[in-house]
Amino acid sequence: MxxxxxxxxxxxxxxxxxxxxxxxxxxxxxxxxxxxxxxxRNKLMQVLIPRGNKDLLRDWDLWGPLLLCLTLAIRLGITAPADQSAIVFTSIFVIIWFGAAVVSVNSNLLGGKVSFYQSICVLGYCIFPLVLTSIISLFVPYVIFRFVFVGIAFTWSTYASVGFLDNVQLNNRRILAVYPIFLFYFIIAWMVLISKSLFG
Known part of the structure:
Protein backbone atom coordinates (compact mmCIF):
# COMPACT_ATOMS: atom_id res chain seq x y z
CA MET A 1 0.00 0.00 0.00
CA ARG A 41 17.50 43.26 -11.23
CA ASN A 42 15.83 42.00 -8.05
CA LYS A 43 19.05 40.38 -6.86
CA LEU A 44 21.06 43.52 -7.60
CA MET A 45 18.54 45.55 -5.59
CA GLN A 46 18.90 43.02 -2.79
CA VAL A 47 22.66 43.71 -2.78
CA LEU A 48 22.17 47.50 -2.82
CA ILE A 49 19.67 47.28 0.04
CA PRO A 50 20.85 44.20 1.96
CA ARG A 51 18.07 42.57 3.92
CA GLY A 52 19.37 39.00 4.03
CA ASN A 53 16.53 37.60 1.91
CA LYS A 54 16.65 33.79 1.93
CA ASP A 55 15.03 33.60 -1.50
CA LEU A 56 18.24 34.94 -3.03
CA LEU A 57 20.04 31.83 -1.84
CA ARG A 58 17.30 29.46 -2.88
CA ASP A 59 16.85 30.79 -6.40
CA TRP A 60 20.46 31.00 -7.57
CA ASP A 61 21.70 31.82 -11.07
CA LEU A 62 25.09 32.54 -12.60
CA TRP A 63 23.99 34.97 -15.34
CA GLY A 64 24.16 38.02 -13.10
CA PRO A 65 27.61 37.21 -11.69
CA LEU A 66 28.86 36.46 -15.21
CA LEU A 67 27.62 39.84 -16.51
CA LEU A 68 29.12 41.67 -13.54
CA CYS A 69 32.43 39.86 -13.95
CA LEU A 70 32.49 40.61 -17.67
CA THR A 71 31.69 44.29 -17.04
CA LEU A 72 34.46 44.62 -14.47
CA ALA A 73 36.98 42.78 -16.66
CA ILE A 74 36.19 44.99 -19.67
CA ARG A 75 36.30 48.16 -17.54
CA LEU A 76 39.70 47.34 -16.01
CA GLY A 77 41.03 46.03 -19.33
CA ILE A 78 40.16 49.30 -21.11
CA THR A 79 42.44 51.45 -18.94
CA ALA A 80 45.25 48.91 -18.60
CA PRO A 81 48.39 49.41 -20.71
CA ALA A 82 47.93 48.01 -24.23
CA ASP A 83 50.35 45.14 -23.68
CA GLN A 84 48.65 44.15 -20.39
CA SER A 85 44.94 44.51 -21.20
CA ALA A 86 44.49 40.81 -22.05
CA ILE A 87 46.28 39.78 -18.85
CA VAL A 88 44.14 42.14 -16.74
CA PHE A 89 40.94 40.90 -18.41
CA THR A 90 41.89 37.26 -17.80
CA SER A 91 43.12 37.82 -14.27
CA ILE A 92 39.82 39.46 -13.27
CA PHE A 93 37.93 36.40 -14.50
CA VAL A 94 40.28 34.02 -12.68
CA ILE A 95 40.26 36.03 -9.43
CA ILE A 96 36.48 36.34 -9.32
CA TRP A 97 35.53 32.78 -10.27
CA PHE A 98 38.40 30.95 -8.57
CA GLY A 99 38.13 33.19 -5.50
CA ALA A 100 34.37 32.66 -5.25
CA ALA A 101 34.90 28.90 -5.60
CA VAL A 102 37.51 28.87 -2.81
CA VAL A 103 35.28 30.93 -0.49
CA SER A 104 32.33 28.64 -1.27
CA VAL A 105 34.32 25.47 -0.58
CA ASN A 106 35.61 27.02 2.66
CA SER A 107 32.05 27.81 3.76
CA ASN A 108 30.95 24.24 3.01
CA LEU A 109 33.95 22.74 4.82
CA LEU A 110 33.06 24.81 7.88
CA GLY A 111 29.62 23.20 7.88
CA GLY A 112 27.63 25.88 6.07
CA LYS A 113 24.17 24.84 4.93
CA VAL A 114 24.32 26.35 1.46
CA SER A 115 25.15 24.78 -1.89
CA PHE A 116 28.28 25.58 -3.88
CA TYR A 117 26.37 27.39 -6.65
CA GLN A 118 24.21 29.36 -4.21
CA SER A 119 27.34 30.66 -2.52
CA ILE A 120 28.96 31.60 -5.84
CA CYS A 121 25.73 33.37 -6.85
CA VAL A 122 25.73 35.50 -3.69
CA LEU A 123 29.46 36.31 -3.89
CA GLY A 124 29.13 37.17 -7.59
CA TYR A 125 26.16 39.48 -7.13
CA CYS A 126 27.82 41.20 -4.17
CA ILE A 127 30.63 42.57 -6.39
CA PHE A 128 28.01 44.94 -7.84
CA PRO A 129 29.06 47.95 -5.67
CA LEU A 130 32.68 47.43 -6.77
CA VAL A 131 31.61 47.25 -10.43
CA LEU A 132 29.67 50.52 -10.05
CA THR A 133 32.67 52.14 -8.38
CA SER A 134 35.00 50.95 -11.14
CA ILE A 135 32.78 52.67 -13.71
CA ILE A 136 32.56 55.86 -11.62
CA SER A 137 36.34 55.86 -11.12
CA LEU A 138 36.78 56.08 -14.89
CA PHE A 139 35.88 59.76 -14.53
CA VAL A 140 37.60 60.46 -11.19
CA PRO A 141 41.31 61.24 -11.63
CA TYR A 142 41.94 62.13 -7.96
CA VAL A 143 43.26 59.19 -5.95
CA ILE A 144 41.83 60.39 -2.63
CA PHE A 145 38.25 60.43 -4.00
CA ARG A 146 38.75 57.06 -5.64
CA PHE A 147 40.04 55.69 -2.35
CA VAL A 148 36.88 56.86 -0.57
CA PHE A 149 34.58 55.43 -3.28
CA VAL A 150 36.40 52.09 -3.37
CA GLY A 151 36.43 51.91 0.44
CA ILE A 152 32.67 52.42 0.58
CA ALA A 153 32.07 49.85 -2.20
CA PHE A 154 34.37 47.31 -0.52
CA THR A 155 32.55 47.74 2.81
CA TRP A 156 29.18 47.49 1.08
CA SER A 157 30.11 44.33 -0.84
CA THR A 158 31.51 42.65 2.25
CA TYR A 159 28.54 43.67 4.40
CA ALA A 160 26.02 42.45 1.81
CA SER A 161 27.68 39.05 1.38
CA VAL A 162 28.24 38.54 5.12
CA GLY A 163 24.57 39.42 5.67
CA PHE A 164 23.59 36.41 3.59
CA LEU A 165 25.82 34.22 5.78
CA ASP A 166 23.23 34.58 8.53
CA ASN A 167 21.22 31.99 6.61
CA VAL A 168 24.18 29.62 6.24
CA GLN A 169 24.23 28.58 9.93
CA LEU A 170 27.96 28.55 10.66
CA ASN A 171 27.45 28.87 14.42
CA ASN A 172 30.79 29.72 16.12
CA ARG A 173 32.88 29.40 12.92
CA ARG A 174 31.55 32.58 11.37
CA ILE A 175 34.86 34.48 11.59
CA LEU A 176 36.61 31.67 9.67
CA ALA A 177 34.11 32.12 6.84
CA VAL A 178 34.14 35.94 6.90
CA TYR A 179 37.94 36.32 6.62
CA PRO A 180 38.19 34.74 3.09
CA ILE A 181 35.22 36.87 1.98
CA PHE A 182 37.04 39.96 3.28
CA LEU A 183 40.19 38.97 1.33
CA PHE A 184 38.18 38.17 -1.81
CA TYR A 185 36.57 41.62 -1.97
CA PHE A 186 39.77 43.35 -0.81
CA ILE A 187 41.72 41.98 -3.80
CA ILE A 188 39.01 43.09 -6.23
CA ALA A 189 38.78 46.51 -4.53
CA TRP A 190 42.56 46.92 -4.76
CA MET A 191 42.48 46.19 -8.50
CA VAL A 192 39.74 48.80 -8.95
CA LEU A 193 41.70 51.33 -6.89
CA ILE A 194 44.97 50.96 -8.83
CA SER A 195 43.27 51.05 -12.23
CA LYS A 196 43.66 54.23 -14.24
CA SER A 197 40.94 56.74 -15.01
CA LEU A 198 40.30 58.24 -18.44
CA PHE A 199 41.93 61.47 -17.27
CA GLY A 200 45.25 60.10 -16.09
Missing part, protein backbone atom coordinates in the same frame (compact mmCIF):
# COMPACT_ATOMS: atom_id res chain seq x y z
CA UNK A 2 2.80 2.42 0.94
CA UNK A 3 4.61 1.64 -2.32
CA UNK A 4 1.48 2.54 -4.27
CA UNK A 5 1.18 5.86 -2.42
CA UNK A 6 4.83 6.71 -3.10
CA UNK A 7 4.43 5.74 -6.75
CA UNK A 8 1.32 7.90 -7.07
CA UNK A 9 2.89 10.91 -5.37
CA UNK A 10 6.00 10.46 -7.54
CA UNK A 11 3.81 10.36 -10.65
CA UNK A 12 2.02 13.55 -9.58
CA UNK A 13 5.33 15.26 -8.84
CA UNK A 14 6.68 14.18 -12.23
CA UNK A 15 3.52 15.46 -13.91
CA UNK A 16 3.87 18.81 -12.11
CA UNK A 17 7.54 19.01 -13.10
CA UNK A 18 6.81 18.26 -16.74
CA UNK A 19 3.97 20.82 -16.70
CA UNK A 20 6.35 23.52 -15.39
CA UNK A 21 8.97 22.52 -17.96
CA UNK A 22 6.42 22.78 -20.77
CA UNK A 23 5.34 26.18 -19.50
CA UNK A 24 8.85 27.59 -19.84
CA UNK A 25 9.63 25.71 -23.05
CA UNK A 26 6.56 27.06 -24.80
CA UNK A 27 7.03 30.71 -23.83
CA UNK A 28 8.63 33.19 -26.25
CA UNK A 29 12.36 33.86 -25.90
CA UNK A 30 11.67 37.53 -25.16
CA UNK A 31 9.52 36.54 -22.18
CA UNK A 32 12.24 34.23 -20.87
CA UNK A 33 14.87 36.96 -21.23
CA UNK A 34 12.65 39.54 -19.52
CA UNK A 35 11.96 37.15 -16.64
CA UNK A 36 15.69 36.47 -16.21
CA UNK A 37 16.53 40.20 -16.41
CA UNK A 38 13.88 40.94 -13.77
CA UNK A 39 15.40 38.26 -11.52
CA UNK A 40 18.88 39.78 -12.01
Missing amino acids: NNQLYAQSGAYAQQGLSQRTLDTLDEPVSETLLRDLRAI
Whole structure:
Protein backbone atom coordinates (compact mmCIF):
# COMPACT_ATOMS: atom_id res chain seq x y z
CA MET A 1 0.00 0.00 0.00
CA ASN A 2 2.80 2.42 0.94
CA ASN A 3 4.61 1.64 -2.32
CA GLN A 4 1.48 2.54 -4.27
CA LEU A 5 1.18 5.86 -2.42
CA TYR A 6 4.83 6.71 -3.10
CA ALA A 7 4.43 5.74 -6.75
CA GLN A 8 1.32 7.90 -7.07
CA SER A 9 2.89 10.91 -5.37
CA GLY A 10 6.00 10.46 -7.54
CA ALA A 11 3.81 10.36 -10.65
CA TYR A 12 2.02 13.55 -9.58
CA ALA A 13 5.33 15.26 -8.84
CA GLN A 14 6.68 14.18 -12.23
CA GLN A 15 3.52 15.46 -13.91
CA GLY A 16 3.87 18.81 -12.11
CA LEU A 17 7.54 19.01 -13.10
CA SER A 18 6.81 18.26 -16.74
CA GLN A 19 3.97 20.82 -16.70
CA ARG A 20 6.35 23.52 -15.39
CA THR A 21 8.97 22.52 -17.96
CA LEU A 22 6.42 22.78 -20.77
CA ASP A 23 5.34 26.18 -19.50
CA THR A 24 8.85 27.59 -19.84
CA LEU A 25 9.63 25.71 -23.05
CA ASP A 26 6.56 27.06 -24.80
CA GLU A 27 7.03 30.71 -23.83
CA PRO A 28 8.63 33.19 -26.25
CA VAL A 29 12.36 33.86 -25.90
CA SER A 30 11.67 37.53 -25.16
CA GLU A 31 9.52 36.54 -22.18
CA THR A 32 12.24 34.23 -20.87
CA LEU A 33 14.87 36.96 -21.23
CA LEU A 34 12.65 39.54 -19.52
CA ARG A 35 11.96 37.15 -16.64
CA ASP A 36 15.69 36.47 -16.21
CA LEU A 37 16.53 40.20 -16.41
CA ARG A 38 13.88 40.94 -13.77
CA ALA A 39 15.40 38.26 -11.52
CA ILE A 40 18.88 39.78 -12.01
CA ARG A 41 17.50 43.26 -11.23
CA ASN A 42 15.83 42.00 -8.05
CA LYS A 43 19.05 40.38 -6.86
CA LEU A 44 21.06 43.52 -7.60
CA MET A 45 18.54 45.55 -5.59
CA GLN A 46 18.90 43.02 -2.79
CA VAL A 47 22.66 43.71 -2.78
CA LEU A 48 22.17 47.50 -2.82
CA ILE A 49 19.67 47.28 0.04
CA PRO A 50 20.85 44.20 1.96
CA ARG A 51 18.07 42.57 3.92
CA GLY A 52 19.37 39.00 4.03
CA ASN A 53 16.53 37.60 1.91
CA LYS A 54 16.65 33.79 1.93
CA ASP A 55 15.03 33.60 -1.50
CA LEU A 56 18.24 34.94 -3.03
CA LEU A 57 20.04 31.83 -1.84
CA ARG A 58 17.30 29.46 -2.88
CA ASP A 59 16.85 30.79 -6.40
CA TRP A 60 20.46 31.00 -7.57
CA ASP A 61 21.70 31.82 -11.07
CA LEU A 62 25.09 32.54 -12.60
CA TRP A 63 23.99 34.97 -15.34
CA GLY A 64 24.16 38.02 -13.10
CA PRO A 65 27.61 37.21 -11.69
CA LEU A 66 28.86 36.46 -15.21
CA LEU A 67 27.62 39.84 -16.51
CA LEU A 68 29.12 41.67 -13.54
CA CYS A 69 32.43 39.86 -13.95
CA LEU A 70 32.49 40.61 -17.67
CA THR A 71 31.69 44.29 -17.04
CA LEU A 72 34.46 44.62 -14.47
CA ALA A 73 36.98 42.78 -16.66
CA ILE A 74 36.19 44.99 -19.67
CA ARG A 75 36.30 48.16 -17.54
CA LEU A 76 39.70 47.34 -16.01
CA GLY A 77 41.03 46.03 -19.33
CA ILE A 78 40.16 49.30 -21.11
CA THR A 79 42.44 51.45 -18.94
CA ALA A 80 45.25 48.91 -18.60
CA PRO A 81 48.39 49.41 -20.71
CA ALA A 82 47.93 48.01 -24.23
CA ASP A 83 50.35 45.14 -23.68
CA GLN A 84 48.65 44.15 -20.39
CA SER A 85 44.94 44.51 -21.20
CA ALA A 86 44.49 40.81 -22.05
CA ILE A 87 46.28 39.78 -18.85
CA VAL A 88 44.14 42.14 -16.74
CA PHE A 89 40.94 40.90 -18.41
CA THR A 90 41.89 37.26 -17.80
CA SER A 91 43.12 37.82 -14.27
CA ILE A 92 39.82 39.46 -13.27
CA PHE A 93 37.93 36.40 -14.50
CA VAL A 94 40.28 34.02 -12.68
CA ILE A 95 40.26 36.03 -9.43
CA ILE A 96 36.48 36.34 -9.32
CA TRP A 97 35.53 32.78 -10.27
CA PHE A 98 38.40 30.95 -8.57
CA GLY A 99 38.13 33.19 -5.50
CA ALA A 100 34.37 32.66 -5.25
CA ALA A 101 34.90 28.90 -5.60
CA VAL A 102 37.51 28.87 -2.81
CA VAL A 103 35.28 30.93 -0.49
CA SER A 104 32.33 28.64 -1.27
CA VAL A 105 34.32 25.47 -0.58
CA ASN A 106 35.61 27.02 2.66
CA SER A 107 32.05 27.81 3.76
CA ASN A 108 30.95 24.24 3.01
CA LEU A 109 33.95 22.74 4.82
CA LEU A 110 33.06 24.81 7.88
CA GLY A 111 29.62 23.20 7.88
CA GLY A 112 27.63 25.88 6.07
CA LYS A 113 24.17 24.84 4.93
CA VAL A 114 24.32 26.35 1.46
CA SER A 115 25.15 24.78 -1.89
CA PHE A 116 28.28 25.58 -3.88
CA TYR A 117 26.37 27.39 -6.65
CA GLN A 118 24.21 29.36 -4.21
CA SER A 119 27.34 30.66 -2.52
CA ILE A 120 28.96 31.60 -5.84
CA CYS A 121 25.73 33.37 -6.85
CA VAL A 122 25.73 35.50 -3.69
CA LEU A 123 29.46 36.31 -3.89
CA GLY A 124 29.13 37.17 -7.59
CA TYR A 125 26.16 39.48 -7.13
CA CYS A 126 27.82 41.20 -4.17
CA ILE A 127 30.63 42.57 -6.39
CA PHE A 128 28.01 44.94 -7.84
CA PRO A 129 29.06 47.95 -5.67
CA LEU A 130 32.68 47.43 -6.77
CA VAL A 131 31.61 47.25 -10.43
CA LEU A 132 29.67 50.52 -10.05
CA THR A 133 32.67 52.14 -8.38
CA SER A 134 35.00 50.95 -11.14
CA ILE A 135 32.78 52.67 -13.71
CA ILE A 136 32.56 55.86 -11.62
CA SER A 137 36.34 55.86 -11.12
CA LEU A 138 36.78 56.08 -14.89
CA PHE A 139 35.88 59.76 -14.53
CA VAL A 140 37.60 60.46 -11.19
CA PRO A 141 41.31 61.24 -11.63
CA TYR A 142 41.94 62.13 -7.96
CA VAL A 143 43.26 59.19 -5.95
CA ILE A 144 41.83 60.39 -2.63
CA PHE A 145 38.25 60.43 -4.00
CA ARG A 146 38.75 57.06 -5.64
CA PHE A 147 40.04 55.69 -2.35
CA VAL A 148 36.88 56.86 -0.57
CA PHE A 149 34.58 55.43 -3.28
CA VAL A 150 36.40 52.09 -3.37
CA GLY A 151 36.43 51.91 0.44
CA ILE A 152 32.67 52.42 0.58
CA ALA A 153 32.07 49.85 -2.20
CA PHE A 154 34.37 47.31 -0.52
CA THR A 155 32.55 47.74 2.81
CA TRP A 156 29.18 47.49 1.08
CA SER A 157 30.11 44.33 -0.84
CA THR A 158 31.51 42.65 2.25
CA TYR A 159 28.54 43.67 4.40
CA ALA A 160 26.02 42.45 1.81
CA SER A 161 27.68 39.05 1.38
CA VAL A 162 28.24 38.54 5.12
CA GLY A 163 24.57 39.42 5.67
CA PHE A 164 23.59 36.41 3.59
CA LEU A 165 25.82 34.22 5.78
CA ASP A 166 23.23 34.58 8.53
CA ASN A 167 21.22 31.99 6.61
CA VAL A 168 24.18 29.62 6.24
CA GLN A 169 24.23 28.58 9.93
CA LEU A 170 27.96 28.55 10.66
CA ASN A 171 27.45 28.87 14.42
CA ASN A 172 30.79 29.72 16.12
CA ARG A 173 32.88 29.40 12.92
CA ARG A 174 31.55 32.58 11.37
CA ILE A 175 34.86 34.48 11.59
CA LEU A 176 36.61 31.67 9.67
CA ALA A 177 34.11 32.12 6.84
CA VAL A 178 34.14 35.94 6.90
CA TYR A 179 37.94 36.32 6.62
CA PRO A 180 38.19 34.74 3.09
CA ILE A 181 35.22 36.87 1.98
CA PHE A 182 37.04 39.96 3.28
CA LEU A 183 40.19 38.97 1.33
CA PHE A 184 38.18 38.17 -1.81
CA TYR A 185 36.57 41.62 -1.97
CA PHE A 186 39.77 43.35 -0.81
CA ILE A 187 41.72 41.98 -3.80
CA ILE A 188 39.01 43.09 -6.23
CA ALA A 189 38.78 46.51 -4.53
CA TRP A 190 42.56 46.92 -4.76
CA MET A 191 42.48 46.19 -8.50
CA VAL A 192 39.74 48.80 -8.95
CA LEU A 193 41.70 51.33 -6.89
CA ILE A 194 44.97 50.96 -8.83
CA SER A 195 43.27 51.05 -12.23
CA LYS A 196 43.66 54.23 -14.24
CA SER A 197 40.94 56.74 -15.01
CA LEU A 198 40.30 58.24 -18.44
CA PHE A 199 41.93 61.47 -17.27
CA GLY A 200 45.25 60.10 -16.09
